[in-house]
Amino acid sequence: MNINQKIFKAYDIRGIYGEDFDEDFAYRLGLAYVKMRKKETGSEKIKIVIAKDMRLSSDSLHKALSKGLLAGGADVYDIGLNSTPTFYFAVAFYNYDGGIIVSASHNPAKYNGFKLVRDKALPIGEETGLEYLKSLVLSPDLKEAENKGNFKKLKDVLETQIQYDLDFVDKTKIKPLKVVVDAANSMGATFCKELFKYIPAELIELNFELDGTFPNHEADPLKKENLEQLKDEVIKEKADLGIATDGDGDRVFFMDEKGQAISQAIIRGLLAKIFLEDKPGAKIAYDIRPGKITEDLIIENGGTPIVTRVGHSLIKQQAINEGAYFAGESSGHFFLNMDIGCFEVPVIVILKLLKYFSQSNEAISKQIEPYNIYFHSGEINSLVSDKEKVLEAIKEKYNNGEINTIDGVSVKYQDYWFNVRASNTEDKVRLNLEARDKETMEEKTQEVLDIIKSR
Numbered sequence: 001m002n003i004n005q006k007i008f009k010a011y012d013i014r015g016i017y018g019e020d021f022d023e024d025f026a027y028r029l030g031l032a033y034v035k036m037r038k039k040e041t042g043s044e045k046i047k048i049v050i051a052k053d054m055r056l057s058s059d060s061l062h063k064a065l066s067k068g069l070l071a072g073g074a075d076v077y078d079i080g081l082n083s084t085p086t087f088y089f090a091v092a093f094y095n096y097d098g099g100i101i102v103s104a105s106h107n108p109a110k111y112n113g114f115k116l117v118r119d120k121a122l123p124i125g126e127e128t129g130l131e132y133l134k135s136l137v138l139s140p141d142l143k144e145a146e147n148k149g150n151f152k153k154l155k156d157v158l159e160t161q162i163q164y165d166l167d168f169v170d171k172t173k174i175k176p177l178k179v180v181v182d183a184a185n186s187m188g189a190t191f192c193k194e195l196f197k198y199i200p201a202e203l204i205e206l207n208f209e210l211d212g213t214f215p216n217h218e219a220d221p222l223k224k225e226n227l228e229q230l231k232d233e234v235i236k237e238k239a240d241l242g243i244a245t246d247g248d249g250d251r252v253f254f255m256d257e258k259g260q261a262i263s264q265a266i267i268r269g270l271l272a273k274i275f276l277e278d279k280p281g282a283k284i285a286y287d288i289r290p291g292k293i294t295e296d297l298i299i300e301n302g303g304t305p306i307v308t309r310v311g312h313s314l315i316k317q318q319a320i321n322e323g324a325y326f327a328g329e330s331s332g333h334f335f336l337n338m339d340i341g342c343f344e345v346p347v348i349v350i351l352k353l354l355k356y357f358s359q360s361n362e363a364i365s366k367q368i369e370p371y372n373i374y375f376h377s378g379e380i381n382s383l384v385s386d387k388e389k390v391l392e393a394i395k396e397k398y399n400n401g402e403i404n405t406i407d408g409v410s411v412k413y414q415d416y417w418f419n420v421r422a423s424n425t426e427d428k429v430r431l432n433l434e435a436r437d438k439e440t441m442e443e444k445t446q447e448v449l450d451i452i453k454s455r
Contacts, residue, residue: 001025001138007113008134010126010424011313014104014113017057023064025137029100029114030068031144032136036129037098037118038073044147048074049099049154051087053187053248054210057112058102065100065114066151073145079157081210083187083249085344088121089161090154092341095119103187103248106220109213115248120341122320125313162194162347168278169351171199175358177240180204182230184219185211188245188252191347201354206233219247222331224261231259241357241364243350250312251332252346254353256365265291266371267353268328269298274352275326275336276301285319285327287311288407289379289419290434293371294328309407310421316342330432375441377418377433382452387422390429390455394420397451416444420452 003025007015013029015021037046048069052062069076074097079090084101091099098118104111116124116133124130136142179201183189189208196203206229207216217226221244234242234255242255254262272284272294284298285306298305308318312333319327319335320342327335327342336345357364384390394409402412408421408429418433431448435441 001028003138005134005138006425008126008130011123011311012105012113012115012125013130014107014111016110017055017061017112023060026061026064026102026114027068027071028137028142029133030065030070031072031142032133033098033100033116034069034072034074034145035136035142036133040118041097043097044073046074046097047077049077049079049087049090049094049096051079051082051090051099051101053101053103053212054081054185055102055104055109055112055212058212061112062102065102069100070149070151071144072149073147074149076149076151077154078151079154081187081190082158083191084115085250085346086158086161086191087115088117088341088343089164090157091117091119092121092343093160093164094154101248105248105250106218106222106246108218121343122341123313123316125311128313128317158190158194162191162198165195165345165347165351166198168348169355171351173358174200174351174354177201177354177358178204178237179241179243179354180206180230180233180237180239181208181243181245182206182227182233183208183245184221184226184247185209185214185216186219186245186247186249188249188346191249192243192245192350195347195350199351199354204233204237204239206230221246221251221253227253227255227261230255234259241354245346246332249346250344252334252349253332256368257363258365260365262364262368263291263293263372263376264328264330264332265293265374265376266368268330268334269294269296269371270356271328271334271349271352272298272303272326273301274356276303279325282325283322285315285322285324287315287329288404288410288421289330289432290376290417291330292374292417292434297371307404307406312344374434374436375438377431377441377445380431380445380449381423381428382431382449384427384429384452384455386455387427387429390452391420391422393451393455394448416440418444418448420448
């Protein structure tokens with residue numbers, strides 16, 4: 001078996017195609033997944049959704065995966081080329097037993113991978129079944145089932161999803177705003193194209209041709225250089241708003257009319273405020289990384305803030321466990337806990353924000369201004385020899401602060417607060433620090449970095 005076991009990550013399976021894994025792995029994954037889900041459901045007949053992104057290797061991996069699922073005895077429902085949120089929707093809305101999408105999200109072109117879910121699009125991660133699945137894939141006893149499954153192509157899933165999402169907003173309240181969307185030649189193009197057919201806003205398409213070679217820039221909006229093209233286009237077109245989506249379309253980022261990225265903490269806070277109008281007093285979840293404006297807006301609008309660990313699978317699971325209505329992660333994942341399931345809903349998020357920004361005649365930068373009250377370091381990665389020693393040193397140095405160890409070490413003081421957490425896959429720690437003024441932010445960021453680098 002040509003399998004690098006390191007492809008099993010915390011939240012999905014991902015690696016370099018042809019080097020870390022191949023079609024044989026995809027086939028075995030299909031067999032193993034069916035075996036696991038049959039055991040979990042207690043049923044010999046299970047229905048599984050499959051999908052793929054636009055990467056060059058996705059088609060052949062998707063075919064091999066499908067063969068493995070069918071050989072394992074599952075009925076396969078193929079939605080083909082679609083975003084991860086549309087894939088989640090298909091699993092949840094049609095009430096199937098689970099699904100697998102072939103995608104490496106925002107990674108460069110040579111990568112590929114798989115995201116796996118149970119029924120209701122419940123995530124399968126390292127702590128919720130991925131380790132067991134790994135043992136099945138590597139087992140020499142993995143066998144085909146006697147009774148093979150049936151294959152069916154599911155049509156009109158995206159159209160069904162868009163109509164479902166449109167029900168969350170009165171689209172007549174959306175003004176004819178001019179919106180530039182940079183899809184980075186990736187899957188966000190599919191749902192944005194369909195959505196804008198039904199709303200008054202004007203769509204200006206940027207990099208909408210699906211191309212797994214990423215000819216214009218990487219599909220990772222967290223990197224500033226990947227937002228430059230969008231910034232130029234927003235300014236050139238005199239647009240009201242810019243939107244960027246990542247490789248598989250499950251993360252979404254926003255930019256004002258000046259081409260300035262809007263902080264995810266502000267976006268998340270505004271969404272909390274909006275969703276609290278729908279469900280007053282609801283619990284709202286967000287990850288531990290600093291972004292205090294989110295907490296401020298939740299409390300101001302009568303919600304209950306729930307702090308979670310970092311990671312889309314973990315935040316989703318906690319939102320479900322605690323009954324949070326909306327959840328937002330600093331990296332651009334936004335979830336809604338609906339009757340059909342809890343998963344990323346970029347289309348609903350775009351709709352809600354377009355309606356919100358339509359309520360005022362002010363430019364979006366002006367609408368955002370009152371919330372720009374904190375100063376953030378951004379995420380700073382440091383290579384270290386011993387991650388645990390670094391975290392212990394932080395706890396020791398800042399033992400007079402309010403300490404939280406839900407994910408790494410978070411420390412809170414009156415004028416500044418920060419989180420240092422270890423990478424799951426590399427010898428790195430990640431620092432995020434926020435303060436009430438720029439000087440404190442810069443001074444304390446350097447202070448914490450000095451401690452990290454001295455270990």
